[in-house]
Amino acid sequence: MLIRYCSLLLILISSTVLLPAHVSAAETSKEPSSTALELKAGDRVVFIGNTFADQLRLNNYLETLMTSQATVPGLTFRNLAWSGDTLKLRPRPLNFGSLDEHLKEQQADVIIACFGMNESFDGEAGLAEYGEAWKQFLQHLSSQKCNGKSAPRVVIISPIAHENMGPPLPDPVEHNQSLEKYTLAMQKVAKQHQVPFVDLFSKSKNMMQNNISQKLTRNGIHLNEYGYWAISHFVAEQLLGKKLESPSVVIDVSQKQIEASHAKVSASNFQAEQIEFTLQADTLPLPAPPQTSIPDSELMEKQPRLTIRNLPEGKYRLLVNGTPVTEARHSDWARGLLLMHLPSQEQVRDLRSNIARKNELFFYVYRAHNAEYVFGRRTKPFGAVSFPPEMETFDKLIADRETTIKAQARPLDETKWGLFRVD
Structure with missing residues (x-):
């Protein structure tokens, strides 16, 4: 099922560390968490969330790291995130299909859920509702069999901290207080449901303070390319449960x-x-x-x-x-x-380039530019004739790229x- 562009609302996550769910949001661990994600050979990993998760597909550092550094072979990735999404509100075009339908279509074994930045602007008033929404969401996912066999394994990723960019952009102090509370709420739910939790708020805040010469974001809340590079190292270490180093x-x-x-x-x-x-x-x-x-x-x-x-x-x-x-x-x-x-290193650059192209091809399927003909009001009589074969061509192109990616990953x-x- 497919799509078009959506409005850019706010974002989501940012920086770093996957902690055990019982560790406070103010703490960060130098070692990977004992609650690292359980990955199995051939897993399909699906990202959901808003701008932070959506733009992973434009930078591709996290997927490159997980593809090349995982101890299990054959991981594949799909990005179903959409800028502006919240945990409870995910507007889509006519006949686009629900999140459940897309997760089943992609046969998700693992779901990496990235929310919280947009919701944090509701402040104290929205905090209780946000925590409850997470409980309901996790309970719902536990009843699903997206891969046709078992419930998906879920990871919760918090939003990043709000970086101080100086005037004329706003002072982030008050917003960071809200972000910390929303991160703690996510952490609490993660502990209750025994799912891995990545505290990006604390880690990104530390990174922003420790390297003032290099900004992580474009505008305080959306990561730039360097931000994705830096944060992806920490996220990958936590998801894979090991420290990452080059030969x-x-x-x-x-x-x-x-x-x-x-x-x-x-x-x-x-x-x-x-x-x-x-x-x-x-x-x-x-x-x-x-x-x-x-x-x-x-x-x-x-x-x-x-x-x-x-x-x-x-x-x-x-x-x-x-x-x-x-x-x-x-x-x-x-x-x-x-x-x-x-x-x-040239091989890694080529690997990342092929991952980027694969993600671009999937984007054209998932969020088709001509959605009115693919699944909208003009599906009949035109779209039903032309587009199924074209979508099959995209599927083949994606499969070919993934064959190349698999070979380049080692x-x-x-x-x-x-x-x-x-x-």
């Missing part, structure tokens, strides 16, 4: 030793002014930050790093599969260099690394 290598020239994390080293060769070895990564590196951003230093520590100690003085160039990656002096290598142009062949003195 890294440490070499001690004097000991002729090579140690690798999240990778295996073989065929090492130490010579006077060069080092060669073969690397097989266990996992892909994490997506690099947007080029124009000023990224958080802790998040950058998760990027691939090569450290080489006790090199003779001089300048050295790194080649991977014969292609120059970077060059630096011995003292810089000893401190460790972040690597940003590895073949595996490290491919071994890579040949070489460090050579250049002066």
Whole structure:
């Protein structure tokens, strides 16, 4: 079933951490929660919510991380979110179909529900009703079998904090007080129903305070690209139940030793002014930050790093599969260099690009631009003839992309690394 655009009302979620439901919203955990989402091979994961969830499909960092870092294979994702949605109000075009119908059509195994930003503007007056709406919603989902076999596993994600953008935009202090209360209400319901809860409010608030050089949002409540990149790392860690790190290598020239994390080293060769070895990564590196951003230093520590100690003085160039990656002096290598142009990083960029195209294709089906002919008042006589075959074509294009995504989601062949003195 399909659709068109809808009005942009407000938004939803933002930043980070999936906590056990009994932890207060003011607390954040440095380690993934013990209530991490249970994922199974082949799960269909569906996002619902408003602007935060809707625009995940435009940035695609979270889906890239979950696709490439999950310990189970074959996860697929669909985005049914719609800017302006609230938990109780989801306006749609004529004959569009209910949320239940779309969840069943997509055979949802897992539902990631992102609400709360829009509702938070109701303040104290709407708080009790909001908590009750969550109870009813979770009870309803527990009675559904969207995949035809079992009730969906649900994750609740809170809204982000309201970022201070300065005049002329409003001071966020009062709104953040409301957001914290709505986050606590969601957390309480999550605990009662024993479902995972991601506290984005607390984490995003900390991120906004700790890296004032880089804004997370465009306008205080809608994430920018950097915001999606940063927050997706934390959300993915919590949903997957593990800390995420890229493969890294440490070499001690004097000991002729090579140690690798999240990778295996073989065929090492130490010579006077060069080092060669073969690397097989266990996992892909994490997506690099947007080029124009000023990224958080802790998040950058998760990027691939090569450290080489006790090199003779001089300048050295790194080649991977014969292609120059970077060059630096011995003292810089000893401190460790972040690597940003590895073949595996290009693979991650291609993966994210294919995920973006897949999501774009699905958007054209789910929210069809010519909805009047597809399912609206002009379905007969024109739409009923033309559009079913066209929708089948979209389905095939999406399936083809997902075949490519599945192949790209894991490290491919071994890579040949070489460090050579250049002066």
